[in-house]
Amino acid sequence: MSSPASILHDVFGYERFRGSQADIVDHVCAGGDALVLMPTGGGKSLCYQIPAIARQQADHGITVVVSPLIALMHDQVGALHEAGVEAAFLNSSLSFDEAIAVEKRLQRGELTLLYAAPERVTTPRFLAQLDALAQRGQLALFAIDEAHCVSQWGHDFRPEYRALAVLHERYPAVPRIALTATADALTRADIVERLQLQEARQFVSSFDRPNIRYRIVEKKDPSTQLLRFIEQEHEGDAGVVYCQSRKRVEETAEMLAGQGIQALPYHAGLDASIRQANQDRFLREDGIVMVATIAFGMGIDKPDVRFVAHLDMPKNIEGYYQETGRAGRDGLPAQAWMAYGLQDVVNQRRMIDESPAGDDFKQVMRGKLDALLALAEATDCRRQRLLAYFGEDSRPCGNCDNCLAPPQVWDGTDAARKLLSTIYRVQQKSGIGFGAGHLMDIVRGRQTDKVAQFGHEQVSTFGVGASYSEAQLRGVLRQLVATGAVGVDAQAFNTLHLTEGSRAVLKGEQQVLLRESISQPASRKRASGRTSAAPAAAAGLTADGQARFAALKAWRADVARSHNLPAYVIFHDATLAAIAAAAPSSVSDLEGISGIGARKLEAYGEAVLQVVAEAG
Template identity: 75%
Template sequence: MSNALSLLKDVFGYDAFRGAQAEIIAHVIAGGDALVLMPTGGGKSLCYQIPALARQQDGHGTAIVVSPLIALMHDQVGALEEAGVKAAFLNSTLDAEQAADVERRLLRGELTLLYAAPERVTTPRFLGLLDTLHREGKLSLFAIDEAHCVSQWGHDFRPEYRALALLHARFAGVPRVALTATADALTREDIVQHLQLERARQFVSSFDRPNIRYAIVEKKDPTLQLLRFIEREHAGEAGIVYCQSRKRVEEIAELLCKQGVDALPYHAGLDAQVRQRHQDRFLRDDGVVMTATIAFGMGIDKPDVRFVAHIDLPKNIEGYYQETGRGGRDGLPADAWMAYGLGDVVNQRRMIDESPAPEEFKQALRGKLDALLALAEATDCRRVRLLAYFGEASEPCGNCDNCISPPAVWDGTEAARMLLSTIYRVQQANGLHFGAGHLMDILRGKDTEKVRQFGHQQLSTFGIGAQYSEQQLRGVLRQLIATGALAVDASSFNTLHLTAGSRAVLKGERQVLLRESVSQPAGRTRRERGSKATPAVAAALDGQAQERFAALKAWRSDVAKAHNLPAYIIFPDATLAAIAALAPASLADLRGISGIGEKKLESYGPQVLDVLQALA
């Protein structure tokens, strides 16, 4: 491991490994297979990049990295080249001549890492290249990134990943490391089975991201709630807003822009060039908010995303965890904010029920949705619930909405019994089923045209729930549907039906406890952020250091544009802030700063000193 530590310091500019990195790296350098579960921002890439460097030094040749996204390949190869590592990618952005040149470099042993998509790795041509390397003993390792994509139970299943099982049989003896930030027990089993990693050592790091503050609010006017959240907590900062539909994405982006937020839409229906242009702006510019469907995000390495917001409920906890994990990769405070309502529950249930999937698969999806609904309805620590889903025990965090401001709880059992009784009596009277709005009108005694049309003012439950607000009753319905005590018939205008689970509530055998409605998290401690243009990492700098930081950022922006790379790949904000704080006067002073390896010291050290000298 002394060599691995030297590589960490000399190439990447860091003094020590984090968490399980050292153990994983030692295992893979020694030729072992591994399944690595590590949270976003935990340093997964180093777990194969350092073994690739070490094994090449030992004569093992080139490492092949399977990556699902072109943008991710481009940025990771760019970052490696900036650090002095010989890396390349093979994907559709290269013309025939460029691709042939990469292949020649590969066969000549000039590359430490080669990135390629799973579809390419399993083509006859690519396999032929790998066969040649394998015969010569020049195939170092396989790194399969975003390994959860192999699982039908995962949140981003990609069938092409399953073909990667051939790597085990065809290239026996070449170590394989599969990596993901998100996988519950079912997904892990699928990864092991389909990638034939039965003998691989499993490394499961803590899923906790303590710098992320989780908050879930009841959906009232979600666009207004979102706007207030951004204006109050994250004005001028980078963020991601997830929406369920393409139409909603464009509506939210337009609304935010009209309110002065620098927002861009991203979804699969946009032209590929537009998507790429928007993604590039998000990665390269400061303070851009990306409004997107889940088509956006995998592999996004931008470290200074200060918030991830959901205005629609995700499908499961894995998806929610993966998406929220894109915030705060730099370890600084970030927010995971979600607005959640009755319509979300109805829509997600409907999508599962209408799916053509086998019943066993639907049942698994319902179980995953139930876990997410339980998280949304929780009155105790969100983080404890989230980590428990991944099999990790924890204590209340003190950094989620429920910990910061424990919600008031009210007993909705009687209201639930009234609602279920109303549904039963309506069906008995008319032989018909109705939606939530009409049922609440009956219970609250509202004299509407529809109530009069069906004679529902004659029902014994008409008006007996007048003391409950519509908002309270929506909360009761939401929980009844979430727990299976009510069913939604999507084929009949989302009408509500009693289920076998209704009986226990009607008989008073099951209590229905609900949190008091809140539209924004209360009792928050506003973070000290500095000015709108100052990243959180630099907020604590004094006046002169702030001036140095701004000058360094301007210099970095020019360099990044010249290299066609995101600015954080040249140096992350944390490195610039450390330089600004220390005001080094020599290359020797720069060498000790985290994030500055030998190649970057050689390439940029003199320029950095020039920037600082100009301000002296």
């Protein structure tokens, strides 16, 4: 049996393990169960792929990988084939004959890894095949990817994951490794219970992604704000823009495309063939911006996504962290940008309140939303708050918006009391509730048709907040709703009402501190430090190195197209940049370059040398 370190080098082309990878691999190779929490881009796949290879060499048989997405299975299996590892998948993309052929290879012991969806793994047919392998002692390992899907407290709960407990009940001697990038303490405990991993060793890596710059801006004109952000800082870059609704997805994609940006829509309402075509373009072409609902993204391994933008606030920090983590998987600089406003807070509160879930579940979801709102309103380091949510201590990062440009803070307690008093008085006078816009008009003393219709110019608080801007009052209301000091009546057109939490603010016992509005219209001037759309990986190359890098990318694109794989499965940008910098002239010169294993060296070494030589 090869050592894990030699498999890492010979098969995958890497010199050393990162972080806790070595400990995880050794533990699983020895037959131990493991729960692995590792950030996106941290190398989770190697934590089960290397044990799968090692345990098969020790005659333990095949590793079954439970994976929720067809696209992810396809790319993972393609990458393993490129590295010389026998792998296959069973999913609905295969014809009946193709599926039968894979099953026969499984029973003949010809595979090292088999990927399958949780729905398939728990069927009687599949379990019968596992039974046959278990009787011959040929089940090496179960790997459960995206394990947070098993938890109702997680951000992407999938009921079919609950049935995976059958693997431990039916095959107790087969080790299991469950992996996720996102799980707070509550979700982690649920994973352990649902998958019966009480005896498993837990490996919790740092959640920090230091290459990602977190920025959260106040919504003013979100479409324009997004456009300026992309034009000024990410022209020609691959990115993902998340929207809450399908309509918003299509409108945003159309708007960006109309401004010359290669933007494509993705949501569950699109025809499956269109969704697949758009996803394939995103994975296989450079510079595509995918505008999507959260239906898109889990398991997307594209390493060179330079930004993730949110036009609407996610439900919780886990969702935010998982989605933003799709940026900068290659470790190079990337940005997580979000615009949020009062309506986001109202919408998220309403969705929780209207859900058919029980009160306990709603209470947990409110707490998770509160944590995200606190992150959005924060005036201190974003990264510190984000990591603290996952139980990790850290220092100010110096790379988020608040660290780079500390915001001014103002005391909004007086404005909050005036707004709360107005809510009380108009409801007392009219017997009904009103929305945020009308309440702000009263406080600012604006004579609108609606104010006149209800006689609200007679309310004692009319005009008492004339010195406050609409943006200031909106910020105050946003925080009052976020903290529960103001309630939202979803059944009455999102009207606002007082709650038990209003009392402390009205009495002056609770201070309301807010960040100054920084939602100024962005100029059209390009951000400094970015003079071209050259990939970040090639930024440090000389002019000759840039030429070699461009030639290598063109060659890689042709190879990837012929193999029907994303380009990064052949070689990552970082590997191409290292080749371009080294300007190798012999196969031996390529051997020490990260990302070039024995199989890839044999398959592509001579072609790479020819491309480098011709590029000069």
